[in-house]
Amino acid sequence: xxxxxxxxxxxxxxxxxxxxxxxxxxxxxxxxxxxxxxxxxxxxxxxxxxxxxxxxxxxxxxxxxxxxxxxxxxxxxxxxxxxxxxxxxxxxxxxxxxxxxxxxxxxxxxxxxxxxxxxxxxxxxxxxxxxxxxxxxxxxxxxxxxxxxxxxxxxxxxxxxxxxxxxxxxxxxxxxxxxxxxxxxxxxxxxxxxxxxxxxxxxxxxxxxxxxxxxxxxxxxxxxxxxxxxxxxxxxxxxxxxxxxxxxxxxxxxxxxxxxxxxxxxxxxxxxxxxxxxxxxxxxxxxxxxxxxxxxxxxxxxxxxxxxxxxxxxxxxxxxxxxxxxxxxxxxxxxxxxxxxxxxxxxxxxxxxxxxxxxxxxxxxxxxxxxxxxxxxxxxxxxxxxxxxxxxx
Numbered sequence: 001x002x003x004x005x006x007x008x009x010x011x012x013x014x015x016x017x018x019x020x021x022x023x024x025x026x027x028x029x030x031x032x033x034x035x036x037x038x039x040x041x042x043x044x045x046x047x048x049x050x051x052x053x054x055x056x057x058x059x060x061x062x063x064x065x066x067x068x069x070x071x072x073x074x075x076x077x078x079x080x081x082x083x084x085x086x087x088x089x090x091x092x093x094x095x096x097x098x099x100x101x102x103x104x105x106x107x108x109x110x111x112x113x114x115x116x117x118x119x120x121x122x123x124x125x126x127x128x129x130x131x132x133x134x135x136x137x138x139x140x141x142x143x144x145x146x147x148x149x150x151x152x153x154x155x156x157x158x159x160x161x162x163x164x165x166x167x168x169x170x171x172x173x174x175x176x177x178x179x180x181x182x183x184x185x186x187x188x189x190x191x192x193x194x195x196x197x198x199x200x201x202x203x204x205x206x207x208x209x210x211x212x213x214x215x216x217x218x219x220x221x222x223x224x225x226x227x228x229x230x231x232x233x234x235x236x237x238x239x240x241x242x243x244x245x246x247x248x249x250x251x252x253x254x255x256x257x258x259x260x261x262x263x264x265x266x267x268x269x270x271x272x273x274x275x276x277x278x279x280x281x282x283x284x285x286x287x288x289x290x291x292x293x294x295x296x297x298x299x300x301x302x303x304x305x306x307x308x309x310x311x312x313x314x315x316x317x318x319x320x321x322x323x324x325x326x327x328x329x330x331x332x333x334x335x336x337x338x339x340x341x342x343x344x345x346x347x348x349x350x351x352x353x354x355x356x357x358x359x360x361x362x363x364x365x366x367x368x369x370x371x372x373x374x375x376x377x378x379x380x381x382x383x384x385x386x387x388x389x390x391x392x393x
Contacts, residue, residue, distance in 0.1 A: 005380040008123035063130035086387030092144030099386040141387040148178030151217040175221035205325035206234035212311035231303040234277035237267035272296035320371040
């Protein structure tokens, strides 16, 4: 059985085609700069890799091009070889507590949620519609980034704002990166061989979030109503005093949406450093004595450590800290600094183990108070697994 995992964003579309008999990747790729100049696609298959610049105006065109290339490149013999499609959906709010088969009712509800995550939702809906038009009989599944966090209690997900905002408008914490946090939780379950454990999962990349997990369930997470809150990120501010928004509006003559756009796209590491949203770039600048780069890096690490410490107290201790996402998996100095700042909790790092990149590894020393694992996330695999389960029920 062959299943495609799709991850659609504002100007991109990622895919992986899996052979579920072996849970192996047949092909994967990325369509970039959709709707912009210089759009292109990249496909990896059968030990081959091709990249081509080509005009891609919409996500529907990207899906059609994907299906065309799967046949032209003889990756599959026909479109009938595709048995299902799993779509990563960023925003499920509290409408979806688990993955669901797509039908008319689900589509109506997705369209109703569109305003809560307009950049992602529009792309996601376009991809679902494009696959339905090309392969109307194929079963499709939504796998939500918010579902894993539906186990949070009211004390975690409610804000201290007028209660009717929650009742009438759904203002509450939803959390994101849930697919990644769920994947690493399942990995820790396999490592420890039990359902009962307490971990703090850190998905660190351009977007970052920290999650407190007890007995396989989310207790709290750093991202909130939108992915803007929580730790410092590549271009997102993370937690700020909301009074900053009207203050800046008045002084710069901007409306609320424009200021929030600045908080999403011009803040975080990029805003503080005035150089880059990439932590590896900033580490190079730190070594060259760039004070703003050093400030941005230090603020980034402190914000992550603060959430880990907060969740350590919330959980009443932890069996393990998990680092994942591109930064967590690949950035050795940042992992070292995070662990060093947690020394007061008894965390100790094994420098030799910390030099391992790209593989699952325990990087804490044997006398550390809790284990620290680096676990490469695999959201695509979780998406196709959920899709496989639902279409074979």
